[in-house]
Amino acid sequence: MKKSVVLYPGLGVGHLTPMVALANVFVQHGATVTVALVEPPTTSPEFSAALTRAAASNPSVTFHVLPPPPPPSSPAGSSISDDATSSAQQHPIVLMFERLKSMSPPLRNFLRSRLPAVDALVLDMFCGDALDVAAELNLPVYYFYASGAGDVAVFINLSRSTTTSSVDLDGDTVLSFPGAPPFKASDLPQEISNGSPGAKPILHALSRLPEADGILINTFESLEPRAMRALRDGLCVPDHSTPPVYCIGPLVSGGGEKEHECLRWLDTQPENSVVFLSFGSMGTFPKRQLEEIAIGLERSGQRFLWVVRSPRDPEDMSGKPLPEPDLDALLPEGFLGRTKDMGLVVKSWAPQVDVLRHRATGAFVTHCGWNSTLEGITAGLPLLCWPLYAEQRMNKVFIVEEMKVGVEMSGYDEEVVKAEEVETKVKWVMESEGGQALRKRVEEVKDKASQALKEGGSSHAAFVEFLKDLDNMRSL
Known part of the structure; x- marks a missing residue:
């Protein structure tokens, strides 16, 4: 019998993109x-555009935007303006989790209307409240963890072993968890390590991962063997049995863009000669940092393709789209003219998957978001790591x-990455023997990624095993 599943990616384009890849x-x-999609509480052109692209590119998948939850009732004696002021002052992560919790009734109604035709619910890592909805409906429930197995190993252990709302440690404190190399406390997400109001709901959400019937992870076995051993051996969940863990990646969506100006420019460049710099949909820098990057690129003498976004006001938590960047105002005077024969600066966005897979692209300066990491690995490109936020460190x-x-x-x-560092690392990865050795290593990993997805490969076999386990769950 044909299976029917509902995927629930929660909020944010970065969470929707890998879930669409899983849908395929x-x-x-x-x-x-x-x-089943949660619409952002405020109008988001980025969400609307992403949904439109996803629906057009994936006609075999149904996209359903859940109706908004009923408005919260105001406590007696409070005014609407007081409530609005209080809400505006809340931390954005707290607001995100409140929004997801409020969506449980619309999700419950939607699933109930589909039963018994739905065989399983698959959740985003932050959608822990939906576990209770699934339990109420006696529906098998699985997590799809869109980042790596190493992150799963660390965050599950951390969330279930700490009794505080954050990890109050000096940044240089070295931490050790099963499945991970030793690392500094400062490499944890700042939301967890700095006492942010968002730490408590994040840790609570992560602590519920072991309650699911299984965890699908967007990685492949040979990429993260240490983390997978720790998870399967139950070392990461000291007080609970670990559910089955399935490596089903690398799932990379997108590609197929033909007309963007940067692809036509790449067509004119030598093979493996261009350094691509892109920092994700939320990755922005102040003018001072953009200037340092520009100086470093120019001094390196290497060809480059650089996506530049307008600086974001650090006080602005609204998530509003950024204006188109004024490159002449943001970059050093004369930079664009001096580098026109060696580089191209693109405003705001580029078709990243297509750029990374282009024959002319030779290295990737990345913010280490997991989607971008897998896109770089599957393109066989060495990564120059410049993490910015969330789990990227x-x-x-x-x-x-x-x-x-x-x-x-x-x-x-630190306060800024200096031009000298940009120059040195870009030249190293493109010209040195060490850079060539790194490129060879990534090519080998790329081949293993490709093999994992083929019929009989480890990720293909893991997904087949998951489907069999789901059949067993439904027959109980």
Whole structure:
């Protein structure tokens, strides 16, 4: 019988993108897939555009935007303006979790309307409240963890072993967890390590991962063997049995762009000659840092393709789209003219997957978001690691020390990465023997990633095993 699953990615384009890639894997295995979406509480052109692209590119997948929750009732004696002021002052992560919790009734109603046709609910890592919805409906529930197995190993252990709302440690304190190399406390997400109001809901959400019937991870076995051994041996969950863990990646979506100006520019460049710099949809820098990057690139003498976004006001938590960058105002005077024969600066966005896979691209300066990390690895490119936020510093640790597919851009945890560092690392990765050895290593990992997804490969076999386990769950 054909399976029917509902995927629930929660909030944010970065969480929707890998979930859509997972939806396609289900479709390839003959399942019917519906993606149940939470609309942002404020109008988001980025969300609307991402949904439109996803629906157009994936006609076999149904996308359903859940209706908004009923407005919260105001406590007696409070005014609407007081409530609005209080809400505006709350931490954005706290607001995100409140929004997801409030979506439980619409999600419950949607699933109930589909039963008994739904065979399983697959959740994003932050959607722990949906576990209770699934339990109420007696529905098998799985997590899809869109980042790596190393992060799962660390964060599950951390969330279930700490009794505080954050990890109050000096940044230089060395931490050790099963499945991970030793790392500094400063490599944890700042939301967890600095006493942020967002730490408590994040840790609580992560602590619920072992309650699911299984965890699907967007990685492949040979990329993270130490973390997978620790998870399967139950070393990461000291007080609970560990559910089955399935490596089903690398799932990389996108590609197929033909007309963007940067691809036409790349067509004119020599093979493996261009350094690509891109820092994700939320990755922005102040003018001073952009100037240092520009100076370093120019001095390096290397060809480059650089995506520049307008600086974001650190006080602005609204998530509003950034204006188009004024490159002449943000970059050093005359930079664009002096480098027009060696580089191209693109405003705001580029078709990243297509750029990374282009024959002319030779290295990737990345913020270490997991989607970007896998895109770089599957393109066979050495990674220059410049983490910015969330779990990206942890990803950097695994990329450099465990996977050995990248090197660190020193100074990212200080006030500014200097032009000298940009120049040195870009030249190293493109010209040195060490850079060539790193490129060879990544090519080998790329081949293993490709093999994992083929029929009979480790990730393909893991997904088949997951489907069999799901059949067993439904027959109980």
